[in-house]
Amino acid sequence: MAGSECALVRHFVSKAPAAVYYIPEFITPQEETYLLNQVYGVPQTKWTQLSNRRLQNWGGLPHPKGMVLEDLPQWLKTYADQIAKLEVFEGKVPNHVLVNEYEAGQGIMPHVDGPLYFPVVSTISLGSHTLLDFYAPMPIEDAVHVSQAASTSFEDRFMCSILLQPRSLVLVCEDMYKVYLHGIVERKADTVTHDVANLEKCQGLTMGDCLDRARRVSLTIRHVPKTVKAKLLFGTKR
Template identity: 30%
Template sequence: MHIEQKTNKVKKAEKKQRRSLAIIKADCNVSQSDSPTLYLAILNVGLSNGLSEEALLTAAAATGGQVSQVLMLPSKSYCFLMCTTLADAQLVYDGMHNRATIGQKGAVAYLSYVLELPQQREENGWQKPLPGGLVLLPDFVSEAEEAALLEAIAVGTASPTDSLKHRQVKHFGYEFLYGSNNVNPLQPLEQGIPAACNFMWERLELPAFEPPDQLTVNEYEAGQGIPPHVDTHSAFKDPILSLSLQSDVVMDFRRGDQLVHVLLPRRSLLVMSGESRYDWTHGIRPKHIDVVATPSGSLTTQARSKRTSLTFRRLRRGPCDCQYPTLCDTQQTATPQERYASHTLATSCRVPELF
């Protein structure tokens, strides 16, 4: 009886494989391989029926195999993996095929080796160079300094009006007005940036650096994020500094169809200047688990925990004269004559990027 049940299970899996492979062949012109390859198709689970990249990588990691690329196609009930080595692919296949319960309502996943990935393969945002002017400084503050900073900013004392839908927020120096994405330079707050932050400016050693006069503190619970945005050009100067405390997180930078993932380690400082400050949006996806790249280039998952970010800015007293008009509020609202005059001034007084 046991042998008969096992045989039926294998036959069912083979039937599912044949049917799903025919669909994938018609959709993507991807063919099955009779022998192991680096490429695996998950035949019956994808974005359209609720599979997340994080859940897929968690299941793959449980087999002991390493994955270097995940390809999930919009509105499809299948997806693909590229493994680091042939041995990794075999581990993932043997450990997941007809075993991993990652389908809807705990349904098992069916896998197959394939000869290639689809031509519409998504770009890997982990393999891209950082946007120009973006610098990440790991371990910028020590654990003791982290504790002192958290005590100095005391987010827990924020008033109810300082609570946004996706996070707790507190301002120092000037209030950032989320309705207009701006500040009122004529209305400084009573509480300036805490003196506990001052040690960081000497540590930065930036040329012609003006210490910030505005600080926004955001406290994120695991799973919370912030939509893609660019800090208003006319409101703040260059650079913008972001210090991550208590937890790592992945931040996405986008410009047009370009996407770059940046892992912000706990206690790191991110410096956004030049192109990265003015011409790219940045945001954090709302999720509990991040997909991150390992030193070897493979992908894995990393759980988030409560995170506090300190964003330091310097107010701009006047219109923006940057070289990046696409996201510039000053240049988008200016007349053609004003834009020409601003461009002429900017190019004649060009200041090099900080990095």
């Protein structure tokens, strides 16, 4: 791990709680185009439509009893292998990817990713920017009624934002993964303020800039530690 810490130290976001790493231009414009072509080249049946976005699931469905492991397609495995070389997954290779598509104005409620995953999440952004917002954890009594508390408690617990530019990679680790909530507010434009903790690592931006959102595709690349073979989970035919 020492070697990876040395490699990542210049990408550490010091103005955010531990630990967030932000790597701008992690992929090239040509790679971005290639990945978007792959995303939109899959059969429509691969998409799952949700109320605020749609997604593709690759690698299997995480489950407390174990994920039935499926091979990642090569266009995703290439980047899972690249991220594994950063050693943030402690020698493990990511085996699960969620492809999320957000139209301008769409987002996701503050949440934690939970214990089914190794406690690191890596995300490559394609097409458009967004602001990933972080919030202090909610008291248990509020968390039980999360839908009722959303309009007030989350806003009161806002900590900072990370600006995710196209082609960037963000790594969310340690307590920022395990404890703090993260989400994307549903709006069509973002204003650059002092709340953007990684602003010094973002090129071509100044305080007060207004950034219009467009369609964004995110590759959320993670490692699911507990996996099983299909025949062990479902049994074999006799």
